[in-house]
Amino acid sequence: MGAAIGQSLPVALGVMISPLPIVAVVLMLSSAKGKVNAFAFLLGWFVAVGGVALVVALLAGSGADDDGAAPAWAAWLKIVLGVLLLLVAVRQWQGRPRAGTEPPTPRWMQAVDTFTPVKAAGLAVLLGAINPKNLLLVVSGGSTIGAAAAGDTTVSVVAAIVFAVVASIGVALPVVVYVSTGDRAGKMLDEMKAWLVGHNAVVMAVLLLVIGAKMLGDGISLL
Template identity: 30%
Template sequence: MGPVLEALGISLPLALGIAAAPWAIITLMILLLTPRAVSNAYAFLMGWFIGLMLVGIVVMNSPGLMNDSGEPSRLMGWIRLGMGIVFLVTSLFLFKKIPKGKDQQTMPKWIEKVDSFGIFHAWGLGFFHSTLNLKNSSMVVVGAASIARQGLTSWQELVVFLLFCVIASTGVMIPHIIFLLFRKNTELIFGKIKVWILKNRVLVLLLILIIFGGLSLYKG
């Protein structure tokens, strides 16, 4: 269990970074207020989780990540270096979007249509947020690459990455848990959470990208 726990510990910060997914959390909260709340929520979570697994499996099975001696290859270093640069460059753009004073943060137009979505659209949204969102997909890539570089067996890698995906899904699971426990007050609770996210999402993402961008460059 030693190597497994070590690999999980190394990738844990990245999983937590993925879990802090503002738009994915807001999307799920809106889905949970639709007539098909439960089915839409499960479809979203399934799409999200499958997306994480797909990206990670592709990365961990990519040739060239490890050399013949079992050590991380130069390609592995370039992946981390590239992702670090992506994180830091993205943080520069986000810095300009930090709300000042009483600036109101608005939601994108596409999210206003979420309440009319069915299970197939909900599944697609979950898959989109975990695979095509730049921050999330980049962190999955770096996390999967970090696990692959530990020299684990195939089964150990699978176990670690499954745990990685579960931890990375905690952010989007929280609204569902709130819905199940406090169904009568769901709309009120979600409203307060949404206000906080809209107010602080840029700053939170900025800090995440700077921290993980710096770490990726350092370890690359």
């Protein structure tokens, strides 16, 4: 179990510091239904990330040998994921806003004020399990868990839960700041949002590059 959790932890940290989901929570906290929507987003994010990671982990570990060795296709899956992550990292870096230019604002950011808890949870699922960049990261984490768990369902379930918990720390942080600091939260969260929006492309490029290189190396080592 330790191997499944430990090997997937770097990927979980990458998901944890993905900027846009954190920005979504910050925006929700400044809306009329701030706390309710933020908690709905947090729950949706946890379920989406944990669910995808668990499904991939179970699939990746389903073909394990009797001695617990991961199937050959799991190694190739890691290699493919690593290459995809590296390609997306390059694209993110090339698309980063140049100095003095404002990054484009996603449409959903403009509609956050009108969100209901259901829409907030739906956005969490969209960003955590459908958005290509985060989906690649979560699938990478799930495949890492599956290869290390080697078909042990209990290990896969526990490791996926731990993965989801760690991956949710980033979106939980603004809620903690909001609850613990009261009136002072507004300025802190605004500064956090501005930095994350401005540096989203660079942060994601670095994350995808590091995790992509890790996945590629892990896959090659399994062959």
